[in-house]
Amino acid sequence: MQNCLYYLYFCIKVYSEICSYKNLELAFKKARKGKTTKNYVVEFEKNLKENLLRLQTELLFHTYKPQPLKTFILRDPKTRKISVSDFKDRIVHHALCNVIAPLFEKSFIHDSFANQKGKGTLKAINRFDYFKRKVANNFSIAAYVLKADVKSYFENVNHNILISIVKRRINNMKVLWLIKKILSNHNINSSQQISERVGMPLGNLTSQFFANVYLNEFDQFVKHKLRVKYYIRYVDDFVILSKSKEKLKGCRILIKHFLEEKLKLTLHPQKSKIIPLHIGTEFLGLKIFKYHKLIKKKNIRKFNKQLKKIIIKYNQGLINYDKIYDFLEGWVAYAKHSDTYNLRKNILNYLEKNFTGFMSTKEINRLK
Numbered sequence: 001m002q003n004c005l006y007y008l009y010f011c012i013k014v015y016s017e018i019c020s021y022k023n024l025e026l027a028f029k030k031a032r033k034g035k036t037t038k039n040y041v042v043e044f045e046k047n048l049k050e051n052l053l054r055l056q057t058e059l060l061f062h063t064y065k066p067q068p069l070k071t072f073i074l075r076d077p078k079t080r081k082i083s084v085s086d087f088k089d090r091i092v093h094h095a096l097c098n099v100i101a102p103l104f105e106k107s108f109i110h111d112s113f114a115n116q117k118g119k120g121t122l123k124a125i126n127r128f129d130y131f132k133r134k135v136a137n138n139f140s141i142a143a144y145v146l147k148a149d150v151k152s153y154f155e156n157v158n159h160n161i162l163i164s165i166v167k168r169r170i171n172n173m174k175v176l177w178l179i180k181k182i183l184s185n186h187n188i189n190s191s192q193q194i195s196e197r198v199g200m201p202l203g204n205l206t207s208q209f210f211a212n213v214y215l216n217e218f219d220q221f222v223k224h225k226l227r228v229k230y231y232i233r234y235v236d237d238f239v240i241l242s243k244s245k246e247k248l249k250g251c252r253i254l255i256k257h258f259l260e261e262k263l264k265l266t267l268h269p270q271k272s273k274i275i276p277l278h279i280g281t282e283f284l285g286l287k288i289f290k291y292h293k294l295i296k297k298k299n300i301r302k303f304n305k306q307l308k309k310i311i312i313k314y315n316q317g318l319i320n321y322d323k324i325y326d327f328l329e330g331w332v333a334y335a336k337h338s339d340t341y342n343l344r345k346n347i348l349n350y351l352e353k354n355f356t357g358f359m360s361t362k363e364i365n366r367l368k
Contacts, residue, residue, distance in 0.1 A: 015174035019059045024052045027094035040087045066185040083201030093205040109219045114235040115208040121284045131230040135241040146240040146248040148272035153236035158264045159197040293338035
């Protein structure tokens with residue numbers, strides 16, 4: 001009874017919490033993180049209180065309207081369309097997620113690893129390592145992996161289905177109005193009915209959050225209906241490990257049907273396959289074998305391209321040494337989880353050879 005009363009109270013008060021000045025101020029701090037020198041952040045911060053109060057008024061009186069998205073094409077190496085929201089809209093996204101994300105994340109399964117605090121690719125890879133040993137009885141028996149992903153996932157999220165999922169937990173018309181505003185900003189043809197609208201822009205915080213909310217329906221189906229024990233999902237990439245190839249074939253058929261019927265999504269026909277565990281599984285940028293892991297060659301090529309671009313910017317005076325250090329430190333942290341001794345050695349040699357005597361802000365702070 002107490003839980004029901006708390007839920008009712010939350011549903012009534014949730015929109016007020018989203019619009020509170022305290023929450024908007026926190027959202028601003030999160031939205032500006034790593035971008036404090038950007039012109040649009042500097043301009044917004046000049047009259048911070050006035051701008052936040054204006055935004056609060058727009059939200060409370062339902063006059064808030066997102067600015068059109070800025071879209072560009074990113075090739076890294078596959079071509080992706082990235083859409084960036086106006087800075088003010090990013091504050092709204094953080095304000096919304098600050099309040100409603102904790103409620104939804106309580107229902108997420110343990111083995112969903114994307115866009116959540118304390119999760120991430122490395123945790124997912126470690127979980128795969130644990131599962132592969134369990135399912136193959138420490139590699140004493142044969143095992144198989146269903147490796148799959150959803151075709152064009154972000155482009156095909158159905159707004160009507162997403163709203164119905166959200167409504168089951170937060171039945172507040174004002175919150176639903178705001179979510180619809182954010183979702184509809186992605187659609188050029190705003191005259192479409194909400195039931196016909198699909199897609200979320202890559203690059204938005206809300207898209208990352210709602211991606212998990214939407215596929216949590218799938219997670220619950222896999223864990224509780226199919227009763228799969230060894231399952232991991234990272235955004236729209238997922239793996240299921242089993243001793244039985246036939247069981248995985250049956251799972252694939254049922255999964256395909258569930259995604260199509262319940263979520264209006266399609267399994268990627270080329271990227272959804274069952275493979276023996278011992279030949280290696282491509283997952284989250286690595287190829288994972290029984291006893292070792294390798295970084296995929298295209299990811300190494302991507303790293304080299306990114307490093308060249310960063311060095312060019314550094315030589316042009318557009319960035320400082322901190323950017324180079326952070327990039328290389330991140331890559332070493334990622335690479336050390338695979339068998340890449342020579343690659344990591346080359347990165348560290350490059351730093352020593354070209355930046356002897358330099359110290360990043362991180363290094364200085366660590367010495368304090």
